Amino acid sequence: MSQPEREQLPSRRIADALRQSIEARTFRPGDRLPSERELAATYQTARNTAREAIGLLQAEGLVDVQHGRGAFVRRQAPMIRLGADRYSNRVRRETGLSPFRAEAQRQGKTARVEVPEIGRTIPPRDVADRLGVADDEPSVVQRVNLYFADDEPVQLGTTYIPWTIAEGSVLATEAKTGTGSIYSRFEELGHQITRAREEITARMPRPAETVALAIPPGVPVIEVLHTGIDQDGRAFEVTRFVMRADLNGLDYNLPVED
Amino acid sequence: MSQPEREQLPSRRIADALRQSIEARTFRPGDRLPSERELAATYQTARNTAREAIGLLQAEGLVDVQHGRGAFVRRQAPMIRLGADRYSNRVRRETGLSPFRAEAQRQGKTARVEVPEIGRTIPPRDVADRLGVADDEPSVVQRVNLYFADDEPVQLGTTYIPWTIAEGSVLATEAKTGTGSIYSRFEELGHQITRAREEITARMPRPAETVALAIPPGVPVIEVLHTGIDQDGRAFEVTRFVMRADLNGLDYNLPVED
DNA sequence: ATGCCAAACTGGCTTGAGCCAGTAGTGGCT
DNA sequence: AGCCACTACTGGCTCAAGCCAGTTTGGCAT
Incomplete structure (x- = not known):
């Protein structure tokens, strides 16, 4: 042609x-x-x-x-194959990004979470914007989660919490939460999540992501920037989820208007 | 570190x-x-x-x-900057992918559509699956749309319609629709769109896409596979939208459950 | 039959050379 | 002042050769 x-x-x-x-x-x-x-x-x-x-x-x-x-x-065209034998993250219209453990269980995979890194740092600009904190000083606590399904790394999550909120709480230094949801910690601190915003885009993986998620060359990642908003309408937590684009997708059905 | x-x-x-x-x-x-x-x-x-x-x-x-x-x-990290001076496609929770002309107008850009290619072909497997047609014979009419905002190519749309539906109608050969929505044509044929499904993923651009959309090296594309479903519950149209990932994103807000 | 090892493949990476093509500044000519 | 040709940069692409590092295989010794 x-x-x-x-x-x-x-x-x-x-x-x-x-x-x-x-x-x-x-x-x-x-x-x-x-x-x-x-x-x-x-x-x-x-x-x-x-x-x-x-x-x-x-x-x-x-x-x-x-x-x-x-x-x-290559065996398969770079295409989502939800329900294939590998674990796939899913983004759903109703709930946004499914909680990892629940989704893994639904797919019959074992779930494991590692916390390779936690500490106070300078936030990236996009995160600072959304949290309304400074981006030139260590204004947040950063916590990196690496999610495994059947012992394969499938997702990387980096949670940012303003230092003013995390300060003095276990959130600031705690190395592992095990099975507990991070949201229950917030509730203990008086922050109840009421709304969330999710921004989804795609890009090439950073070198560290290539290693951590075992991403083959030429495969982009999907990045979901999740912003949690509390009962006062304040953004109090941002999480950046990163996952292989060839194993993930967003799938939603909608009525049509116009 | x-x-x-x-x-x-x-x-x-x-x-x-x-x-x-x-x-x-x-x-x-x-x-x-x-x-x-x-x-x-x-x-x-x-x-x-x-x-x-x-x-x-x-x-x-x-x-x-x-x-x-x-x-x-590079001047900016590969990140969505909705509302920047360039045209950006947006995917919305309420309506899915915004119709191009409406979104361009909303952003104060001129809209233009070219139809570089139209004709009967063998559909790709993913399209054939969703339409329920054969993928080893020319069972669909394919129509490629190239969308320009302020004379810059921003989006590529490929619509597939089963030959059994398009046969004999203007859809089969018509080279341009101009401003008219393709859906009005379907309605003339007795197919009223009632639901749509959108599957969103990301991948590296094909060579032809790199040229058509002027995609810089290292930038992936977001692919939206839109399936139109008619009043009888049959999929009668699939459109594959392809756009630069660094200029586009999905943005949605949701109430939180769980 | 078993096990091991060397040969013959595979890609990974580098060298140093050359020519072509796009860009930008300079200076001379009109 | 304006134009244009020249030149000294830039990256784009190729060549021919070599050595290293994984993989596979077949034959040899046990």
Whole structure:
């Protein structure tokens, strides 16, 4: 249809040829592509050039490369497959992001939470804006949660609480809550959550996230910025959830107006 | 905190050093990084290696590279900035994805729609599943819409309609609808939309999308798969909206239960 | 039959060289 | 003052070669 004919760059030529072969299912999901040296030979280029072509496909998420084994066509198109055998976060219209433990149980997975980091820090600007605190001094307590389903890391949550609220309470230093919801702690402090706002976007993972969540190259993350609002209408807690975009999605049904 | 000390690979060393300089604001947003040749000289490596280091930062979205000018630190973290001076798609809890023309008008932008492609084709699997049609024969009419706000491409929409519905109607071949909503056409055919389902995920852009939407490297897209359901409960139309993730987001407020 | 090891693959990364293409400043010519 | 050509930068892409590090396999010794 609309493929640009004026391709001359060798690396693109190779990448395009391979991409077409993949789309035409000449190479099927799981198949091994020709090795870099083979490609270089058949296309009369240096191995570097063939290598770059594969790098392009890898960046597109079409191909997985394994050291010593080869480059393989990705098994599934980057698409949500809710209800697949892997744990999937879900965002629901009714409740927003489902609480992790409940959702894991619903999907028949074991749930575990680690707290790799907790302490007083300078908040990122977006968080400071929403909490109404300074972004140039340690005005919040930050708590990082790493969520595991069946011992696979699936979600990263970073909760920010203004220091003025957390100060003196167990929230400031407590390393683990175990099974308890963090909201019950707030209630002990006289903060009852009444509303929440959730902002959802997507971006590429930071290096630390790539490691913590074992994110393959070329896969973006979905970021949910959750703002808890108390009975006085004040934002008193912000949590940033980060999860692999290829295993998660938002799914909602709605009546149509207009 | 958790930076791996055992770095030995030259390209990573350079990338890490630059990344730290950027995080420490030695290089500030908008600043130009040293040229590839300079980096190669200061780190005693080949230019290719310095080049790869910059490529890594580019893939992370930390840096923009401009041919002939240099590599520049990205001005803003990839974050939604609704209400900024650029057009932003919005997904709303109440109505789902806002109709393009209405949202553009609300934001004071001119709206224009192009139809680069229309015709009968084989549907992708996800679309075929939702429409309940075959995915190995040309069972749908595909219509691509490219949406411009202030003459900048901001959104790509691909509508799929089963051939059995479109056959014989203007939908099958009509090249432009101009200002008219596509839904009014359905109503003429006796299909009244009563419900819609929207599935939202994120992924890296396909090459064609990178070109059509002028997506910078390292920026993912948000994909909204919209399924229209008629008065008989049948899915009769699927539209895939694709938009830059760094300019779009979903924003919703909700009461809290549990 | 078993186990081990070396050879022959695979990709990972770097070197140093070269040519092309886009950008911006400079200075001379009109 | 205005234009334009030149030049010295910038990144884009490729080549040919080499060494290292995982993976697989087949043959050899036990």
